[in-house]
Amino acid sequence: MRIPPIRLLPLLTTAIASISLIACATNTASEQKYTNIQIANQGLSVDRDPLVQSTCEDFQLTESQIQSFFNRAKTISEQELHHGYDLLPCYSEGTLTYQTQEFHWLIRAGGTGELTNSNKKTNVVCPEKESGDIQGLH
Amino acid sequence: MLCVFNGVISDPKIKTNIIPNIEHSKLAKVNAIILHRTSASTVESTLNAWKTKNTGAHFLIAKDGTIYQTAAINKRCWHVGLLRSRCRIEDSCSEKDTEIIKKALHSSGSWKSKFKKVYQHEKTKDYPDRYPLNSDSIGVEIIGAYLGKSGDKGLFEQIQKAQSKSFLWLMTELLEHFSLSFKDDVYAHDSIARKKVNEGVKASQLLQEYCQ
Numbered sequence: 001m002r003i004p005p006i007r008l009l010p011l012l013t014t015a016i017a018s019i020s021l022i023a024c025a026t027n028t029a030s031e032q033k034y035t036n037i038q039i040a041n042q043g044l045s046v047d048r049d050p051l052v053q054s055t056c057e058d059f060q061l062t063e064s065q066i067q068s069f070f071n072r073a074k075t076i077s078e079q080e081l082h083h084g085y086d087l088l089p090c091y092s093e094g095t096l097t098y099q100t101q102e103f104h105w106l107i108r109a110g111g112t113g114e115l116t117n118s119n120k121k122t123n124v125v126c127p128e129k130e131s132g133d134i135q136g137l138h
Numbered sequence: 139m140l141c142v143f144n145g146v147i148s149d150p151k152i153k154t155n156i157i158p159n160i161e162h163s164k165l166a167k168v169n170a171i172i173l174h175r176t177s178a179s180t181v182e183s184t185l186n187a188w189k190t191k192n193t194g195a196h197f198l199i200a201k202d203g204t205i206y207q208t209a210a211i212n213k214r215c216w217h218v219g220l221l222r223s224r225c226r227i228e229d230s231c232s233e234k235d236t237e238i239i240k241k242a243l244h245s246s247g248s249w250k251s252k253f254k255k256v257y258q259h260e261k262t263k264d265y266p267d268r269y270p271l272n273s274d275s276i277g278v279e280i281i282g283a284y285l286g287k288s289g290d291k292g293l294f295e296q297i298q299k300a301q302s303k304s305f306l307w308l309m310t311e312l313l314e315h316f317s318l319s320f321k322d323d324v325y326a327h328d329s330i331a332r333k334k335v336n337e338g339v340k341a342s343q344l345l346q347e348y349c350q
Contacts, residue, residue, distance in 0.1 A: 046290050046335060049226050051236070055243040055252065078284050079184070082177030083193055086220045086332045087290055088249050104288055109249035116288045128248070138248045 034070050037063045040094040047089035056090035059109045065134050069107055072131050073124035081123045085112050111138055140315045145210025155206045160194030161213040168316045170270035170323040172277050173338035175294040179283040192216060195277030203300030205308055217277035219331040221257045224269045269330035280305060280341055291335045306348050320349040
């Protein structure tokens with residue numbers, strides 16, 4: 001599976017690129033690539049420290065935020081994720097449909113995430129400067 | 139005994155492959171060794187990645203057991219990341235400590251800034267009251283892909299026999315060279331920083347079993 005890059009259509013001009021970004025933010029047809037978004041668990045923590053767990057409880061995302069996240073996310077390798085990013089302990093997870101296939105999604109606080117099914121795992125990142133408007137993600 | 143010249147070890151068992159961009163300021167004192175896994179299955183991909191970054195570790199152990207020294211042991215490498223609170227994990231925080239950490243975690247600002255505040259608080263402490271930092275530790279990376287299907291609790295590729303042999307030899311030499319304890323001064327990366335849950339755990343167990 002390949003995460004559709006946000007700049008796939010707007011190779012043309014900066015103006016079109018801007019329109020595309022706005023479209024993402026306003027949940028138009030371009031945001032419908034990921035459908036049937038189900039939220040299974042919110043505000044989880046891989047850290048067992050009760051202080052961290054209580055902090056992570058605040059990590060709550062809406063369906064449209066999840067959609068925006070994956071629409072804007074860029075794919076990175078496991079190695080890039082491992083060496084280039086701190087993996088914050090807070091995360092939410094669920095399922096979604098992309099191109100008729102069901103995937104398990106996971107988003108960590110701080111803007112990293114993944115999509116997995118039985119065949120494939122795709123790591124993604126949404127840098128703050130490109131997704132600062134997804135409230136509560138960063 | 140290791141023969142070291144300007145931070146570079148001269149030994150037929152170690153291949154010198156210094157990557158200047160992962161070497162940073164002077165590493166004056168080594169208090170600990172941190173065990174890492176690469177999340178990549180080949181030496182080439184890791185070395186190539188390090189050549190374009192400023193993060194990396196001092197040693198890299200290939201699947202065939204080849205040990206690469208990639209940074210001088212008198213230079214700091216950026217290999218630790220966001221430190222976790224030692225006293226929280228070991229249940230030894232003072233009330234004041236707990237308050238500071240609680241305040242940091244519930245502060246306003248980005249998620250990263252919350253965990254960074256905890257890290258900055260830890261940095262004010264002396265080792266071993268805190269976990270080791272880039273400024274007082276050596277990093278040893280063992281080649282191995284991350285096998286987790288989903289999330290951060292998966293396992294890494296098994297450490298190969300040749301890797302294990304080289305790893306134990308290198309650790310024995312480094313522990314002796316820096317007068318460190320295998321019990322108290324060797325850490326799996328995940329146990330001290332915000333990384334995959336099992337990073338370095340198997341290597342740490344391997345060392346404990348070997349030394350006991």
